[in-house]
Amino acid sequence: MGLIVNQSLHRIAKSVLVLLVMVASACVAHGQPNEFVEDFNDPNLDPVWNQDGDPNGHLGINSGKYNITDAHGVPGTILDRSTGGTSGSFTHEIEVVLDPHLLSGSGGTQSDFKFNSIGLNGVLGVVLNSHGHVRVDHNDYVSGQSDHIAGEHPNNIIIGYADGDTVKFKVVYYDTTDTIDVSYSLNGASEVSVYSGGGIAGQFGDVVTTSVNALVFKFGDAEPDQSLIAIDNWSLTAGTGGTPGDFNSDGYVDGLDFLLWQQNPSVGSLTDWEAGYGGQPLISTAAAVPEPSGILLLIAASAMFGLSRNTW
Numbered sequence: 185m186g187l188i189v190n191q192s193l194h195r196i197a198k199s200v201l202v203l204l205v206m207v208a209s210a211c212v213a214h215g216q217p218n219e220f221v222e223d224f225n226d227p228n229l230d231p232v233w234n235q236d237g238d239p240n241g242h243l244g245i246n247s248g249k250y251n252i253t254d255a256h257g258v259p260g261t262i263l264d265r266s267t268g269g270t271s272g273s274f275t276h277e278i279e280v281v282l283d284p285h286l287l288s289g290s291g292g293t294q295s296d297f298k299f300n301s302i303g304l305n306g307v308l309g310v311v312l313n314s315h316g317h318v319r320v321d322h323n324d325y326v327s328g329q330s331d332h333i334a335g336e337h338p339n340n341i342i343i344g345y346a347d348g349d350t351v352k353f354k355v356v357y358y359d360t361t362d363t364i365d366v367s368y369s370l371n372g373a374s375e376v377s378v379y380s381g382g383g384i385a386g387q388f389g390d391v392v393t394t395s396v397n398a399l400v401f402k403f404g405d406a407e408p409d410q411s412l413i414a415i416d417n418w419s420l421t422a423g424t425g426g427t428p429g430d431f432n433s434d435g436y437v438d439g440l441d442f443l444l445w446q447q448n449p450s451v452g453s454l455t456d457w458e459a460g461y462g463g464q465p466l467i468s469t470a471a472a473v474p475e476p477s478g479i480l481l482l483i484a485a486s487a488m489f490g491l492s493r494n495t496w
Contacts, residue, residue: 241258
């Protein structure tokens, strides 16, 4: 009889836990920018893209890549699109071939390639100049500060890029910590970190819900050759991907992931979810919502989970 009662209590605890994690997750609003994936395989440019800056610098799509160049003395050549959605964790990636860009002399084509995301609180940009150096820029609308947060003289980040190489830049934003990870990879090799941390004044906030763009700008006239930038793949996805326990890849380890695991345990390890759920500032985030009952529910859920997890 005691065994039957114990099993019944565990079944009740499990059902209550499911309800509690659903309620707890609902108390925490996670933003999500609008997503896109573009491979430029269609010979006609999708009308969601805007061809701004120098009209002569837009060379169109060739062999599955969108090509841009820029002459000195014009405002730069920009390919951009509106984003929208709401601010939240995101992953922003672009893959390009720059040929020529460096040339063989010092300073190369005297050009910058820039990859930007723009939101209500500022602009976050990754730059590869024709010296072969990478930097990360942040224009913070809130504090009014704008400068490099990684790279640039005397702390140049040299990535070993050569004309004709394929370079991929990746920006991951974590809204729970308001920090970013920026990395690059060459010719499909492993990712190399460029920067991890906060913004120029500590915060980033919304740097994605207005638009994204890629541009080339020729800042000098000593070298007649112009950079040619071939954009191969470009994507913006919600969430950060790769976080243990984040089974739905939305950038959060929360009750929604637990429910997904309960429906299909093959999505991942419950141990990962436990560690990630405890490691994420979910309770502190929920505490910002002026509903004490939400905090109590989370505490109760954690306690019940500790009592019943060994029998699932």
